[in-house]
Amino acid sequence: MHTPRLGQRDLFPALEVDVYLNHAAISPPSVAVRAEVLACLDGYSRQGVAWFSRASERRQRLRAALAGLMGVDAAHVALVPNTSAGVVDIALCLPWQPGDRILLFRGEFPTNITPWQVAAARHGLELVWMDADDFRLDRDRALKELARHLAAGIRLVAVSVVQFSTGQRMPMAAFGALCEKYGAELFVDAIQCLGGAPLDVAGLGIHYLSAGGHKWLMGPEGTGVLYVAPQCAAALRPEVAAWLSHESPFEFLFKGPGHLVYDRSIVAGARLVEGGAFNVLGVAGLEASVGLISQLGVEHIYAHVQAWHDAIEPELAARGFVSGRMADPDGRSGILSTQPPGTAGAAAWARALADHGVSCASPDGWLRMAPHWPNAIAETTRVVAAIDSILAAGGPPA
Ligand SMILES: Cc1ncc(COP(=O)(O)O)c(C=O)c1O
Missing domain, CATH: 3.90.1150.10 (Aspartate Aminotransferase, domain 1)
Structure with missing residues (x-):
């Protein structure tokens, strides 16, 4: 320990x-991260597939630990390879209608821009822009402008909780309240916050969150977390679903013939994006680093x-x-x-x-x-x- x-x-x-x-x-x-990554590698070296159940249990523990950091239920949390993957997944799976409007912020890291631009080109959506730095230079004025955009009809607001360049923490409580008032959904990139600063995801009214594990969570690259609020789960389309997105996906491997069917239902919500084999080494490291953060x-x-x-x-x-x-x-x-x-x-x-x-x-x-x-x-x-x-x-x- x-x-x-x-x-x-x-x-x-x-x-x-x-x-x-x-x-x-x-x-x-840290040495804790290194030790867990190496122990996981050793486990697979010794036991091969028999080590998988441990890796799977660890995955569940990590989802719960990350959910704890965000103040949400682990059932609404999935592990993803990086922030970008979580943004892409939601941009692909949202049930867009042509003409839907997405509010984006100039100055954002491109992770939280590119997938929305791609979705806009594919589905005929409109992108509306504000400057992220306006919320640092004159917060009250920028919030009024945000309210004006929302009042004009916005389907989704996509913003980073913390701006990667200036370090500005965006006024998330106001964003959450305004989105609720005008019926918009709120997507956040939380990689520059989670692990380093408190974030009450449920309390702030955040609908979707994606965050990589290698910055403030101090885990290895190639790890991350996606949260989908329970009320948004059913509407997501399974555009990124694969074999592990199904309910009871392992039955055909262990229960004998007759279970290899292709019409099993697909899980609703965040977990649908966990479609295939995962980064067991990264998850081992991230669990260790989150453990240290939780201790402190x-x-x-x-x-x-x-x-x-x-x-x-x-x-x-x-x-x-x-x-x-x-x-x-x-x-x-x-x-x-x-x-x-x-x-x-x-x-x-x-x-x-x-x-x-x-x-x-x-x-x-x-x-x-x-x-x-x-x-x-x-x-x-x-x-x-x-x-x-x-x-x-x-x-x-x-
Ligand atoms: C705000 C922000 N989002 C996303 C990323 C990176 O995204 P990903 O985890 O997909 O590499 C960074 C930095 O690398 C960042 O500062």
Whole structure:
């Protein structure tokens, strides 16, 4: 049993980076994740198919653990290979009518745009656009605009809970309430939130959620979760159904002849997308990382990460970095993004910081720092020293 401690990275002994601030990109596996992945591989190495029942039980446990993080029932949760797969599945399975309107947000990660564009081209849907950043710059005005669009008739709103570039947490309670008022459905990409910040999915009125496992959930790539609200399950069309989407899909393998039939009913809701053999190694790793997160408690992790941001944000401001973090705590997340001073740009700053042992990112022109539970607050001093040294050298090399 591994015991995680906030601000301690003793479960990451192999990590070669001095200060790892890229949990919004890919989290490195902890020793707990590595151990479970290797144990699963060993199990299959020793027993082959006999290990499958353990992998299957683990899958059920993981669905329940992820449901717990979201405050929903595990019956409405499926495991998917990544965020994109969950978006594509819902975009394919929704019973669209020609002319249905989807509200999208400029500035979103493309995962939550492309599948809706494809659905629009296929079914003759209309895409309506707002700017995600308007909700950071003038939230009240943007919410009024959102209400105007919804009042004009929107079938589905597709938005990320946390914007990948600025780190803005979108006003999900207002989104949920407005969608309910105007009869729209709410789809969220939660990969930049789940595991790093609390998310009351049922309470917020979210209808569909997709989130990959390799960022704030700290599992391996190739894992993820899809939630479908119970009231939406029956309407989904089984456009992505395959052999494991059926009720009792294994009977023809174990019950003798006569069970190989092709008209078994297909499960309704999220589980219909679990159509075939799954990523057992990834699921083993994700169960381990979610276990550590649950031991610590997402509320505590979030408070710790905010303390990290609080420690560095004024230091950055004093050096000319303009923070994108909202003054309103409701608009914050695990991501602290800034616009660096001078003309070098965020990408050059990220490269220069990497040379000083600090791993961060530069999505869409923002310098993004994304610490998680293993990051010590004291690391902020190290990051500031790296920045001072880059500034003393005249800024990052071009
Ligand atoms: C908001 C957001 N959605 C989706 C993804 C990735 O999607 P997927 O899990 O399909 O690779 C990222 C980052 O990689 C992201 O920041």
